[in-house]
Amino acid sequence: MAVAPVPQRSIAEASLFSASPVYRMACQQLEAVPNIIDVDPGIILRLSLPKRSMIVNIPIRMDDGSTQCFVGYRVQHSLTSGASKGGLRYNAQVDIGEVAALAMWMSWKCGIMNLPFSGAKGGIAVDPAKLSRGELERLTRRYTEEILSIIGPRIDVMAPDMGTDEQTMAWIMDTYSMKIGYACPEIVTGKPVELGGCVGRREATGRGVTYCIIEALDELKIPITEATAVVQGYGNVGSIVAQELFQRGVKIIALGDRYGSIRNEKGIDIHTLNKYVALPSNERKTIVGFSEAEPIKNEELLTQPCTILAPCALERVLNAENASKVQCKILAEGANGPTTPEADKILSDAGVYIIPDILCNAGGVTVSYFEWVQDLQQYFWDEEQVNAKLKELMLRSFRKVRKLATEKKVSMRLAALSLGVLKVATEKQKRGLYP
Numbered sequence: 001m002a003v004a005p006v007p008q009r010s011i012a013e014a015s016l017f018s019a020s021p022v023y024r025m026a027c028q029q030l031e032a033v034p035n036i037i038d039v040d041p042g043i044i045l046r047l048s049l050p051k052r053s054m055i056v057n058i059p060i061r062m063d064d065g066s067t068q069c070f071v072g073y074r075v076q077h078s079l080t081s082g083a084s085k086g087g088l089r090y091n092a093q094v095d096i097g098e099v100a101a102l103a104m105w106m107s108w109k110c111g112i113m114n115l116p117f118s119g120a121k122g123g124i125a126v127d128p129a130k131l132s133r134g135e136l137e138r139l140t141r142r143y144t145e146e147i148l149s150i151i152g153p154r155i156d157v158m159a160p161d162m163g164t165d166e167q168t169m170a171w172i173m174d175t176y177s178m179k180i181g182y183a184c185p186e187i188v189t190g191k192p193v194e195l196g197g198c199v200g201r202r203e204a205t206g207r208g209v210t211y212c213i214i215e216a217l218d219e220l221k222i223p224i225t226e227a228t229a230v231v232q233g234y235g236n237v238g239s240i241v242a243q244e245l246f247q248r249g250v251k252i253i254a255l256g257d258r259y260g261s262i263r264n265e266k267g268i269d270i271h272t273l274n275k276y277v278a279l280p281s282n283e284r285k286t287i288v289g290f291s292e293a294e295p296i297k298n299e300e301l302l303t304q305p306c307t308i309l310a311p312c313a314l315e316r317v318l319n320a321e322n323a324s325k326v327q328c329k330i331l332a333e334g335a336n337g338p339t340t341p342e343a344d345k346i347l348s349d350a351g352v353y354i355i356p357d358i359l360c361n362a363g364g365v366t367v368s369y370f371e372w373v374q375d376l377q378q379y380f381w382d383e384e385q386v387n388a389k390l391k392e393l394m395l396r397s398f399r400k401v402r403k404l405a406t407e408k409k410v411s412m413r414l415a416a417l418s419l420g421v422l423k424v425a426t427e428k429q430k431r432g433l434y435p
């Protein structure tokens with residue numbers, strides 16, 4: 001009896017990652033790169049899937065005495081360029097495909113910035129706002145123990161991402177240090193300064209985004225004090241972008257977080273807003289309820305007319321449904337993957353100046369690199385040195401990407417991806433391909 005032929009599928013399609021639209025989006029971006037640079041198709045095939053991935057079950061005792069299990073992930077896209085590097089995300093929706101996409105983007109980001117790291121990312125499917133501090137500590141420590149065999153200061157170094165912070169990194173550092181028997185600050189970055197953290201790391205991603213925005217404004221000949229901005233997300237990245245732009249005279253006209261969005265066409269005073277967010281009575285630390293702005297619907301936020309739109313929260317918030325309604329001149333991607341390929345095309349065709357995520361938000365991992373170097377050397381820099389070096393590296397990479405985009409007549413996204421992939425591919429090639 002004749003057997004029906006098995007349809008040919010790419011490795012990416014066949015993998016468990018491909019259920020995630022975020023992962024498919026990362027693969028779609030990678031597929032466009034060979035149009036711009038000459039790269040061995042075998043390397044592209046290899047890079048379309050991570051080197052290794054770990055899924056762990058994390059049982060913890062809850063405050064009420066019950067046991068709950070959470071699913072955790074750590075994906076190392078590559079180890080070619082050095083230890084793998086990338087954040088740890090706590091979010092109820094996180095899955096293996098999303099983490100794999102974020103790990104792949106970390107590889108390109110480290111490549112563009114010329115850092116001696118490969119890409120990785122981690123996640124736990126949990127809403128951190130629903131856990132007590134004690135439960136979060138137990139979750140973090142148990143996760144660290146479960147992935148112990150694949151992390152290390154020369155193997156894989158975590159950092160904060162959505163839903164995690166300096167305290168999370170401190171618990172990881174402590175758990176790892178107890179296991180090996182001595183203090184090992186270089187196992188994570190983005191930890192408290194008192195434990196070997198780097199001054200300016202908390203602000204680094206938002207500052208890097210701001211440097212990119214200023215370059216774009218310069219090129220478009222828009223005076224900074226005539227610019228308006230809308231920022232989605234008011235966490236580590238979004239709040240600093242808003243603050244840095246506000247301090248330079250940009251009018252912040254609308255903001256949003258997971259609880260809602262606010263607008264004031266005359267401009268929101270970020271210093272006053274930050275005092276409101278920090279109030280002990282504002283338990284969710286939300287911008288919602290700020291009396292000097294009016295509430296607007298979340299779906300209205302991204303379509304406000306403005307000079308600068310900075311999505312600094314989730315992936316795929318700009319998509320085929322809303323992209324044609326977006327009314328900004330500059331799109332500064334503080335978040336990872338906020339724009340779907342369909343939206344990217346619509347916005348590019350409309351002439352929006354798009355600063356792609358893997359360049360725009362690379363300030364965080366850059367200062368993480370500074371932190372790792374300082375921890376290894378046990379020699380610490382001051383904030384002025386950190387900020388000056390961050391600015392120098394961000395501007396150098398921005399201009400390199402811009403130059404390639406102009407030369408090849410392609411988008412900054414494709415230019416940035418090409419530079420990132422080229423760095424990894426060249427290293428793979430020089431080390432020698434598979435025996």
Ligand SMILES: NC(=O)C1=CN([C@@H]2O[C@H](COP(=O)(O)OP(=O)(O)OC[C@H]3O[C@@H](n4cnc5c(N)ncnc54)[C@H](O)[C@@H]3O)[C@@H](O)[C@H]2O)C=CC1
Pocket residue numbers: 160161162163164205232233234235236237238256257258259312313314315334335336361362364365
């Ligand atoms: N923390 C870092 O150093 C870096 C973060 N990123 C990326 O930036 C983005 C934000 O990360 P962080 O600021 O660190 O996270 P965070 O946890 O500090 O803040 C996230 C913010 O997004 C808001 N948010 C969540 N769901 C939302 C929704 N449905 N609509 C509107 N707002 C929503 C939250 O309320 C919060 O204000 C993520 O894409 C992350 O991967 C990128 C590079 C570095």
Ligand SMILES: O=C(O)CCC(=O)C(=O)O
Pocket residue numbers: 085086087088106109157158159160161189190336361362364365366368
């Ligand atoms: O600081 C780091 O190591 C990684 C930051 C991160 O997760 C990111 O850039 O998406």
